[in-house]
Amino acid sequence: MERLLVVEDDPAIAGPLVRGLERAGFVVTHAPDGATALAAEPTDLVLLDLGLPDVDGTEVCRRLRARGDVPIIIVSARDDEVDRVVGLELGADDYVVKPFGLRELVARIRAVLRRRGPAGASAPHATAADEDDPALAVTTVGDLVVDRRTRRVTVDDAVVHLTPKEFDLLAALAEDPGAVRSRHDLLDDVWEGDWYGSTRTLDAHVAALRRKVGAARIETVRGVGFRLADAP
Numbered sequence: 001m002e003r004l005l006v007v008e009d010d011p012a013i014a015g016p017l018v019r020g021l022e023r024a025g026f027v028v029t030h031a032p033d034g035a036t037a038l039a040a041e042p043t044d045l046v047l048l049d050l051g052l053p054d055v056d057g058t059e060v061c062r063r064l065r066a067r068g069d070v071p072i073i074i075v076s077a078r079d080d081e082v083d084r085v086v087g088l089e090l091g092a093d094d095y096v097v098k099p100f101g102l103r104e105l106v107a108r109i110r111a112v113l114r115r116r117g118p119a120g121a122s123a124p125h126a127t128a129a130d131e132d133d134p135a136l137a138v139t140t141v142g143d144l145v146v147d148r149r150t151r152r153v154t155v156d157d158a159v160v161h162l163t164p165k166e167f168d169l170l171a172a173l174a175e176d177p178g179a180v181r182s183r184h185d186l187l188d189d190v191w192e193g194d195w196y197g198s199t200r201t202l203d204a205h206v207a208a209l210r211r212k213v214g215a216a217r218i219e220t221v222r223g224v225g226f227r228l229a230d231a232p
């Protein structure tokens with residue numbers, strides 16, 4: 001059975017949430033604040049409220065991420081774009097806005113766990129065949145190198161640190177530099193059709209990627225999608 005850590009300070013939300021998740025078949029640990037969350041035993045996934053009494057949820061997210069690859073779903077009442085972007089940049093796998101339905105939440109938890117695989121490792125985007133063939137695994141565009149086999153990205157020989165989803169997105173664009181990939185296609189490909197949220201998630205990841213690899217490399221094709229500039 002999969003173990004969840006629910007970080008939520010509001011007992012009116014935490015009580016029914018924990019019971020609902022237990023009914024859905026998860027083993028649930030509840031942490032009412034950030035300190036308890038950071039001291040908890042490792043779990044298979046963390047549901048993280050951003051508004052906590054002791055330490056900000058984004059800081060908890062940052063610290064959990066710094067110490068390992070546990071999948072994190074941010075659950076927040078703050079429905080503004082900044083938090084959504086910040087949460088995803090911190091390496092959260094998904095973002096759910098309160099109020100939410102338990103069924104929707106369970107679907108998202110299952111989707112994230114499925115994507116991460118049983119070992120909790122992030123699922124590489126490229127197929128096994130691509131990874132085995134070093135020639136297919138590496139795309140070089142100018143001084144940008146995307147290696148799907150090692151999931152390593154360098155710009156001008158300097159390693160660029162990307163979150164798993166940012167890497168998957170860049171790898172999807174790098175499959176065919178210069179070609180336009182539609183938003184729908186990218187969501188389907190990178191989030192494997194399990195994405196229930198808005199396409200703003202895609203925009204947030206594109207924005208983060210641009211900051212990390214250079215804005216000019218990822219071009220917006222208005223009304224269609226994005227492409228990796230083949231001559232930035």
Ligand code: CA
Nearest residue numbers: 009049051052
């Ligand atoms: Ca709260």
